[in-house]
Amino acid sequence: MEKVWLKRYPPGVPAEINADHYSSLVDIFEQSIATYADRIAYINMGKSITYRELDQHSQAFAAYLQNLGLKKGDAVAIMMPNLLQYPVALLGVLRAGCTVVNVNPLYTPRELQHQLNDSQAKAILIVENFAHTLADVRANVKLDHIILTKMGDMLGLLKGSIVNFVVKNIKKMIPAYQLPGAICYKQLMKDAQGLVYRKPEVVGEDLAFLQYTGGTTGVSKGAMLTHRNMVANLEQVAGCIGPILSPGKEFIVTALPLYHIFALTANCLTFMKYGGTNLLITNPRDMPNFVKELAKYPFTAITGVNTLFNGLLNCPGFAELDFSRLKLSLGGGMAVQKPVAERWQKVTKTRLVEGYGLTECAPLVTVSPFDLDGFNGSIGLPAPSTHIKLIDDNGVEVAAGESGEMLVQGPQVMRGYLNRPDETDKVLKDGWLYTGDIARMDEQGFFYIVDRKKDMILVSGFNVYPNEIEEVVAMNDKVLEVAAVGVPNEATGEAVKIFVVKKDQSLTDQELIAHCKERLTGYKVPKLVEFRTELPKTNVGKILRRELKG
Template sequence: MEKIWLQHYPDSVPAEIDADHYASLVDIFEQSVKRYAKDTAFINMGREMSFSELDRHTRNFAAYLQGLGLKKGDPVAIMMPNLLQNPIAIFGVLRAGLTVVNVNPLYTARELKHQLNDSGAKAIVIVENFAHTLAEVVDDTPVEKVLLTQLGDMLPVPKRWLVNAVVKHVKKMVPAFELKNTENFTDALNRGSNLDYQRPEVSGEDIAFLQYTGGTTGLSKGAMLTHRNIVANLEQVSVILESVLEPEKELVVTALPLYHIFALVANCMTFVKYGCANLLITNPRDMPGFVKELDKYPFSVITGVNTLFNGLLNTPGFKELDFSNLKVSLAGGMAMQRPVAERWQEVTGCTMIEGYGLTEASPVITVNMPTNKTFTGSIGLPIPSTDVKLLDEDGNEVPMGKPGELYAKGPQVMKGYLNREDATAEVLKDGWLATGDIAEVDEDGQFYIVDRKKDMILVSGFNVFPNEIEEVAAMMEPVVEVAAVGIPNESSGEVVKLFIVAKDDSLTEKTVIEHCRKHLTGYKVPKAVEFRSELPKTNVGKILRRELRD
């Protein structure tokens, strides 16, 4: 496909970036902690940690890990929500020349066992709240060392004692567990301070992260993301964001968990590079508490998924916050619904810009420009040094305006899946990444996701895309959340069914179907509506259509 999008880049954005500008993420990190030593790097539960503190803690953790006898490239798992311990662990592992294996803390024992065995993790850093899950399976994994931490461990005394006591004894959030070969994370940092640290030679081809895909379609796979993959994506996104972001000046709200590729790169890595602060939200599902936290800080950037933004808009007190500093609202991870985006702009005065990517692309492939004045409904333009093409089922490029599966190529595309040559071959074809997403492109090079290939609903031979149905239903004011799936039907193969979370009882199946009939052609109109108090989601807020379908 001709790169028609290049003519729509702002003058400041180049067509290509240098993926080898930095030898590794360690180089970027060392440069930032030195240059921005006095600035705040991370904030959590009221505690601010400077870049110099981050430098010291990560150096000590790296020395501790090397002291365990771990060798370059060995995998270390990190299983925790957004806490100050998280970036310390991530950058400590990288500085030791090891590989980070990010683990979802809400994994079941079966899922955790699979990921630890598949990755070959030699050690794990885990919050005590989830240690009981590890205790069930650790003997059947390669894990030799368990580093335990509590939610309040990086807070000053006496707040540390208070938080840990409340979590353990009042809220009963730490189920009983028995584990061998354990050490407290803060003790490990103290021990590391007395050990020599040997800076490893890390190259761009070394694996920085084993980033596991969600596993919503089966066993999760470990995407091997190299230092060069992540460095390239940081460079690609940086040249776009530099028109609006100022080094040392920004505060980004990090509500999505750092174990998710979106928050890991778009928040943690990007803003460490710029010497800016990350406000870590440990439990974004507590929306009233989340809003109270936002009220304390003059945040200038926020990232999230549609459900997160929608949740904030429906939380009392959010509209009264001070949005005068807010300059970037970035959505990804799932389709952004136009009614939510427009309401966001109305409330905050900030345009919602949408990006698109996936774990296998480190993650960004396309993004809207931050200078946009209104929500476009598109996923934007391919980022520099990225090729994109749309193919039909026979592997032919589709004409402009027609839907096809999106393929992407660039320095951010993963090395492959760990131990899965078959799965790698399915998605990596001559360097092109098959995303499994159906998209269209217009004459301006703007791409639009039509839907996930596997979520498509087939009604009497017609393709129906759930996103379109959901967006129409979301236009109704009482609709809080909505998901569309296909259910079996004798005459048409499948029909559309909607699952809705509503604000009140004013909505009925009849009114929803009548509304949809006004805005959709006949075969797209839902034939059934089910009201729920909540919809099943992944831990980053993606609605699990498959679970609803099942």
Template sequence: MTDKPWLGQYPANVPAEIDMTEFSSVTDVIKKSCETYADKTAYVNFGAELSYKQVDDYSRAFGAQMQALGLGKGDRIAIMMPNVLQYPIAVFGALRAGLVVVNTNPLYTARELKHQLKDSGARAIVIMDNFASVLEAVVDDTQVEHVILTRMGDMVGGLKGAIMNFVIRRVKKMVPPYSLPGSLTFKAVLADGARASLDEPALNHDDLAFLQYTGGTTGVSKGAMLTHGNMVANMQQSSAWLGSLVTPGEETIVTALPLYHIFALTANCLVFLKFGGRNLLITNPRDMAGFVKELGSIRFTAITGVNTLFNGLLNTPGFADLDFSSLRLTLGGGMAVQRAVAERWKKTTGVPLIEAYGLTETSPAACINPMDLKDYNGAIGLPIPSTSCQVVDPDGQPVAQGETGELCVRGPQVMKGYWQRPEETAKVLTEDGWLRTGDMARMDENGYFYIVDRKKDMILVSGFNVYPNEIEDVVADHPKVLEVGAIGAPDEKSGEVVKVVVVRKDPSLTVKELREHCRKELTGYKVPKYVEFVDELPKTNVGKILRRELRDQYGDPRSSSD
């Protein structure tokens, strides 16, 4: 067996190694694509379009104004928006000014937002006004000096954009009251920046591009330091893998996963930027009926998503009636793709659902199944170009082929480390560059990898990591709770949902009361769907909760308290 048996399974047009010299930075990709595809449509959202030329002009203006405000190379800027036209403008503009982008989930609670802003040391934030009240509660406790506010319809423009903003604020009441004195508007920033000049700093592969926050077994959200080199590498790896499936300047990709998530950020935003593709931004994919209607208005060639997204579409009336004649690429990641969903997807669309595997720490792609795969195979795929994977035992030694161990990844897409957390970095990055993923896997004789189980105790809700310690900390903070253990329970829609097993201090504590407490401190998908009250939790002799035993005893959601 060769050291890299997977190379023998590569499609003919996929190279073993990528060319890292083509682009010096992500900004290099932005500028080259904006020039090459100037007249092509780059983004579509709510029926409004942005050409590559407009993306170039707007991002240049945004970056120039950030510099005018005193932000310089290496300063962090948080961006807290759903998928709207403002997102790529802000991200690209920030990168062109040499800033480091801190992607921020718009659904964060005040506690979560405060941690991320303080930990990253962000000096500025771009935020949708729907979430401004959350920022108001914490901004004085952070290093944020500049707040840039935007509204949903700002870049839609014209009468339609104005009506959208009015309806969202006045009719649907989706903008809670807030007060952020001294804040700037996104439109004013663009207008002022258009009159300023952008001094684009020299950037190379070692410069930081993103602080991409991810959980950890400690429950503390950590910033994965993703360099320009990491992002360029993964873009080059992924685009090489797609090969002949993609025609530059002719693709339309559906972007329903949030761009603040590493999967859509790289796969949709960067890879299809390089290809001069058109991104259809879906702002609210939870509105499945509206999502399907949107898909009916455009001929799309590619779509990415998580298992729950594909399952949702398949179960939405009208989806099966769409025109799939242009669709050539469906990529699933973020969580395991279920066989039933993959088989139904192919039957409905005529296109296989190709499973990929990655982590925030790998920018994210590490393994992808061949694009010419005909049917679901249960594997996470083959290591992509310039990437090595191995399965190791607890001592870090490679196990025999077919045996289970921890999956480790090495390649140019592996993060620099965790922001200001050398001890946490040392736990996952070996001296010779291997990233310990925490996932248990095996490799077959052809170099295909299969995830067997998760070494980490994380719960995966619709592709988002939820760490038990964070949930337990919040639940345990309730005065009527004595002890708590958090586990994942199976769920048809989300893959998994959060379940907490609680020992009450006060017998009057109800499920409703506990959930309301959690909603104040946790993003929606982290709030326990199931709560079970018990007399005691299974523990070791030193008092540590036995999570596996907890899962075995209480993993069935049907055993939950009312």
């Protein structure tokens, strides 16, 4: 497939990037320290730390890990929501030459046990709220070291003590647990002050992250992302949005969890490279307080998933915020719906651009160009140094405008899945990553996700794509959220069923079906409507269609 998209790149966006511009993520970070030392790097619950302080804290953490006996290449797990401890630990692990294993703090004991054993993690930093999960499987995992932190540990003596007291005694958010021998984070940081940090030699092919994926489709697999993969993706992000960023002046809202690859790259690492400030939101589900927090700061960028943007738009007070400095709103993780994008642009006076990525690609693959007038329903153009082709079921490349499975090639593509050569061979073939996503490309090189291959609904031999149904249903002003799935049907093989959360309680199923009949071909119109008070979602707010299928 010819790279026709290069002709549509905005001025300043390069066709290629240098994946070896930096030898590692550590080099990028140390350059930012030198350049932006006194600029605020992170803010959480009103407490801020500068790049200089982040340097000191993360170096101390790295020295402590080395003193514990951890060696270059050892895996260290981090299990917490967005707190100041996260970037400190993240950079500390990388600076020690170790590999970061990001763990969703909402994991069940079974999921946590699998991830710790599969990654062979030697140590874990875990926030106390979730210590009971680890305690449940402590006897079944081979951890050498457990580091425990409380939510308020980096908020200062007074505020930290208050937060820790409220979390434990008022909100009762810490179930009972026993983890004998665990190391206290605050004590660790004190003890680390007298230790010597020895900077290891970290090169591009060393593992930076074991990023787990696929938990909703079977056993979770660890995508092996090297420092070179991550450096390449940061250079690709810089190529795509660098022309509109001002080094040392950006302020990014980080509501998605940093343990997720989207926020990790798009927020944490990208804006660290640019000397930006990250506002960490610990609990974005508390929308009223989230909006109150936004009101305090002159933010210039925000990332999210469709459900997050939709939630903000429907939260009182959001529309009255000052959006005068906002220049970048980036959606990913799931399809951004047109009604949400259009309303976002109307309220904030900025475009909601969509990107597409995969854990296996660190994650950026495509993103809408920054000079796009408004939402066009596409996932944008391939990032610099990224090649994409679309193939049919026989492996033959399809023509422009036709749908096919998306294959990706580029320096951001993972090395493979840890200890799973068979799973790796299924997705990495002849230098291409098989994404499992069905897409089409228009004449300008914009790509459009038609749907996940496995989510496709087959009605009387016709392909029906849930994204299209959901977008049409979401056009109804009385709908808050929607998910479409295929259910067995004797006459047609499968029929379309929609699950809907109402915004207006007067909404009926007949009204919705009539709405769809006006906008969809007969076989695409939902046959069944089920109203719910909420829809099942992943930790980043992506609706889980498979759970609805039952």
